[in-house]
Amino acid sequence: MTKADLASKIRSKVGLSATGSMTYANLFFDFVKSEVEEEITIKFNGFGSFTVKEKKARKGRNPQTGETIIISERKVLKFKPSVVLKSEVNKKYKNGPNR
Template sequence: MTKADLVEKVYLKTGFSKKESSDIVEMVFDLMKNTLEKGEKIKLAGFGNFVVKQKATRRGRNPQTGEEIEISSRNILTFKPSQVLKAAINEQD
């Protein structure tokens, strides 16, 4: 599913114009992005949690040359689905 698909679904379900639907989807993504940039957690009940975690500096190896390199620390985004989402995905008919 793409952002355009999401806009289309919002448009069909809400009756808003496509422009308004696009603005709503963009606003939600901007709010999520800004929250995560601040290092805050996003908890969506029945869906899951988005968390920014810090990965420490570590040693690595260049696979082409075998040379040891240092991989710098960085932030990573993790998602942990809720039990409700896991159950819905794994539900068998």
């Protein structure tokens, strides 16, 4: 799903104009971005949470050359889905996937 798809769904559900719905989509993403930049955990009840975690420096290997390298420490954004979201996603697999 793209940002334009999200704006289209907002437009169809709420009845806003195309520019209005795109404005709301942009505001949402700007809010999430600014909060995670400040390392604030964002929790959406029934959906999940976004957190910033620190990864320490570690040894790695260049897969093309086999050379050992040091991967620098960095911050990563993690998403943890809620139990509600997990159960909704896995609901159709309750009796095994239909293949």
